[in-house]
C-alpha cells in the first residue's frame with residue numbers, strides 16, 4: 552500500500568504539466584501559421600512592388616509613362632485656397648529665388664516652380680509669371696496683351712484659353728494654389744488692339 556502512493560502522486564503531478572505543454576504548443580502553432588489577411592496583405596505588397604519596379608525597368612518611369620495631375624503627389628495634399636491681389640501675385644514672378652513661381656490664367660493661380668527654365672528669371676516664358684496674362688495665351692502678343700482682359704476675343708480664342716487652363720490644371724508638375732482677384736476693367740477703356748508686330752510673338 553505504502554509503495555503505491557508515490558506512483559499515484561507522480562501521475563497526478565505530471566498529468567497537468569503534460570496538458571499545459573500541449574496547449575502551449577498549440578498556441579505556438581496558431582501563432583506560426585499566417586492568417587488569410589496577412590497572406591493577402593503580403594501578396595498585395597508584392598504585386599505593388601513588382602508593378603512599380605517593372606514600370607521603371609520598361610519605361611524609365613514609376614507610373615508606366617502615365618503622367619498627369621493624378622501622378623502629381625502635390626494634388627493629393629488638401630490645401631487651403633490662397634487668394635491673391637494682383638500686387639501680391641507679382642511677388643512670385645521668379646525674380647526672388649527664395650519664393651515659388653506663380654502664374655495666373657483666367658483667374659486661377661498655379662505654382663509653376665517645376666518649370667523654372669520656362670518661367671523663371673531669363674526663361675523663354677518668364678513674362679507669364681507673377682500675373683494673369685490670359686489674353687496673350689490666345690493672341691500670342693507677349694508684349695502688349697499681358698492682361699486678363701478678355702474683351703473682344705472670339706469663341707474659338709476663349710476655347711483655346713480653356714485648353715491652356717486645363718494644361719496647367721492637369722499638369723504632372725504644376726498645381727493649383729488659388730485665385731487672383733482682379734481689379735475691375737473699366738468698360739470704357741479701349742480693348743487692347745491686335746498686335747501685328749512679329750517681334751511681339753514667340754519665335
Ligand code: HEM
Pocket residue numbers: 666669675676687688689690691753754
Ligand atoms: C500663342 C502662342 C504661344 C503660346 C501661348 C505659347 C506658350 C507656351 C508655354 C506656356 C510654354 C511652356 C510650357 C510648359 O510650361 O511646359 C511653351 C513652351 C514652348 N514653346 Fe510656346 N507658345 C506659343 C507659341 C510658340 C511658338 C510660335 C513657338 C515656336 C516658334 C513656340 C515654341 C515653344 C518651345 C520651343 C517651347 C519649349 C520651351 C522653350 O524652349 O521655351 N511657342 N509655349
